[in-house]
Amino acid sequence: MLDGRSLAARMREKIAPQAMEFARQHGRPPGLAIVLVGQNPASEIYVRLKVQAGSEAGFRADLERLPETASLADVLALVERLNRTAAYDGILVQAPLPAAVGAGAMSRVFDTIAPEKDVDGVTPSSVGRLVQGRPLMVPCTPLGIIELLEHEGIVIAGRRACVIGRSEIVGKPMALLLLQRDATVTVCHSKTADLAAITGEADILVAAIGRAGLVTKEFVKPGAVVIDVGMNTLADASLVSQWYPEGHPRLATFQKNGTLLVGDVHPNVAEVAGALTPVPGGVGPLTIAMLMANTLRAAQLGAGSALADSW
Amino acid sequence: MLDGRSLAARMREKIAPQAMEFARQHGRPPGLAIVLVGQNPASEIYVRLKVQAGSEAGFRADLERLPETASLADVLALVERLNRTAAYDGILVQAPLPAAVGAGAMSRVFDTIAPEKDVDGVTPSSVGRLVQGRPLMVPCTPLGIIELLEHEGIVIAGRRACVIGRSEIVGKPMALLLLQRDATVTVCHSKTADLAAITGEADILVAAIGRAGLVTKEFVKPGAVVIDVGMNTLADASLVSQWYPEGHPRLATFQKNGTLLVGDVHPNVAEVAGALTPVPGGVGPLTIAMLMANTLRAAQLGAGSALADSW
Numbered sequence: 001m002l003d004g005r006s007l008a009a010r011m012r013e014k015i016a017p018q019a020m021e022f023a024r025q026h027g028r029p030p031g032l033a034i035v036l037v038g039q040n041p042a043s044e045i046y047v048r049l050k051v052q053a054g055s056e057a058g059f060r061a062d063l064e065r066l067p068e069t070a071s072l073a074d075v076l077a078l079v080e081r082l083n084r085t086a087a088y089d090g091i092l093v094q095a096p097l098p099a100a101v102g103a104g105a106m107s108r109v110f111d112t113i114a115p116e117k118d119v120d121g122v123t124p125s126s127v128g129r130l131v132q133g134r135p136l137m138v139p140c141t142p143l144g145i146i147e148l149l150e151h152e153g154i155v156i157a158g159r160r161a162c163v164i165g166r167s168e169i170v171g172k173p174m175a176l177l178l179l180q181r182d183a184t185v186t187v188c189h190s191k192t193a194d195l196a197a198i199t200g201e202a203d204i205l206v207a208a209i210g211r212a213g214l215v216t217k218e219f220v221k222p223g224a225v226v227i228d229v230g231m232n233t234l235a236d237a238s239l240v241s242q243w244y245p246e247g248h249p250r251l252a253t254f255q256k257n258g259t260l261l262v263g264d265v266h267p268n269v270a271e272v273a274g275a276l277t278p279v280p281g282g283v284g285p286l287t288i289a290m291l292m293a294n295t296l297r298a299a300q301l302g303a304g305s306a307l308a309d310s311w
Numbered sequence: 312m313l314d315g316r317s318l319a320a321r322m323r324e325k326i327a328p329q330a331m332e333f334a335r336q337h338g339r340p341p342g343l344a345i346v347l348v349g350q351n352p353a354s355e356i357y358v359r360l361k362v363q364a365g366s367e368a369g370f371r372a373d374l375e376r377l378p379e380t381a382s383l384a385d386v387l388a389l390v391e392r393l394n395r396t397a398a399y400d401g402i403l404v405q406a407p408l409p410a411a412v413g414a415g416a417m418s419r420v421f422d423t424i425a426p427e428k429d430v431d432g433v434t435p436s437s438v439g440r441l442v443q444g445r446p447l448m449v450p451c452t453p454l455g456i457i458e459l460l461e462h463e464g465i466v467i468a469g470r471r472a473c474v475i476g477r478s479e480i481v482g483k484p485m486a487l488l489l490l491q492r493d494a495t496v497t498v499c500h501s502k503t504a505d506l507a508a509i510t511g512e513a514d515i516l517v518a519a520i521g522r523a524g525l526v527t528k529e530f531v532k533p534g535a536v537v538i539d540v541g542m543n544t545l546a547d548a549s550l551v552s553q554w555y556p557e558g559h560p561r562l563a564t565f566q567k568n569g570t571l572l573v574g575d576v577h578p579n580v581a582e583v584a585g586a587l588t589p590v591p592g593g594v595g596p597l598t599i600a601m602l603m604a605n606t607l608r609a610a611q612l613g614a615g616s617a618l619a620d621s622w
Binding site for chain 1: 418434435436468500
């Protein structure tokens, strides 16, 4: 099991004194604004964890809420105000937006965030620079995964990597980061024929689909490194009892809560994988740690360019 | 054999009357500025073909030359002047720049071209919009290849595609365009282990490496569609005589010119491929046709937004 939680904790321990040093030099801490529109229960949890991690690291971390009924114009106006607010070095708009905001709303948000505050690497120019091998801000989840692989001494160059899922926030940037580190990269998705045969060729397999337990041991090459980006809520007691043997601690968690947070990777993958990230405690904490790292970096870059401008 | 030349000719026949209509409406033809720095012989040929195609389509197509000794500042100053010149709707800086311009020069050029004149899709925001599935300007070569596949009725969705090469101008955007059309895409490169085994899985194989004849029939799944992006000059008589049987017309071309333009795909691939683009006469003419299409589009978009601004 690859322990994302303890690596994330160590990263955050390194970030905190740097945040303090930034505050000493600039008279204010690094600032992160998180935008939450509506009341998605999963988003509420993620956003709370992010605000808490920011506060613990000595950042100013503020949650900016808009109601479920907010229009696209409301969202864009808020982002523009945050762009202009010097106290914020980073802006994160929590996905997904409520459907009522309209189709293509997320793209309009991506276009509106000031690139220098784009701590989740979603603006077109951030994405373009990543493709061109000169990243400025890299999306937090794939960046955290690369940090984990490198920390664990897992060789990427020359290996076959497979990413299941092609989202803007995980799948595509993950594939690009692996490609830049000289992996031979395949991207699979819902239209892929014979998925298990293709994923079974990978030395490094990243599952970012959003389907509980879709990746079973039949999908995995023996000894492969498996990274589980999924965050799914299981509420089906019979499924949970099929997944875990009697007496397994996760069964007790399910009985206590009535639901269970699980990834895209089935527990039986542990029988064949060489290494595996758990859910929870794998990729999730790393994503939050990288959000802190990106915000600190944006603060430092912003301060640097302000200095340069005043010369 | 997939006939890129005749498809390109048909595209250009469609573009010419639209260019004339644009000129009638706006009092000037669509304008394309091509920047050539130094005296690379291959670049001289490409640039001449592009200027000629522009003129034939009724565009204003101007070559802007800088000497081999030009500095990065000279190149950027020229691009900035072209950005400000209303007669130009599109700007193309021919790669490669002379080594003396400095490392990273091409990236600085990409950052300087005005996105609305970026007819080869190289600015970070063009690249980011392509990744995000809402392209504004797409690099000409991969766009031409997609046009060819679609024109020939070749199914992309659900098929396995493999791109050999990961350049900014061909490999990466090609992979993204195939992924957007629901192919399962693998990107291979110089660090790929067991290249032939991986390319041999592909239903659609795109070779964009720049190595004469690297892709032999052992690399190709029987019946696969093979797209050859390579443009290499062979000068080795013994190699040429190995490649082509006695009496083959290409041997006569070699004897006449002393060199032969060949792709990355070996002639013996024709024995196994289901379809294959020739070199010359395959991807090259399509690239030029798409440069015309992108320039016309930039002109139309520019005129449209000028109208919108004046309302």
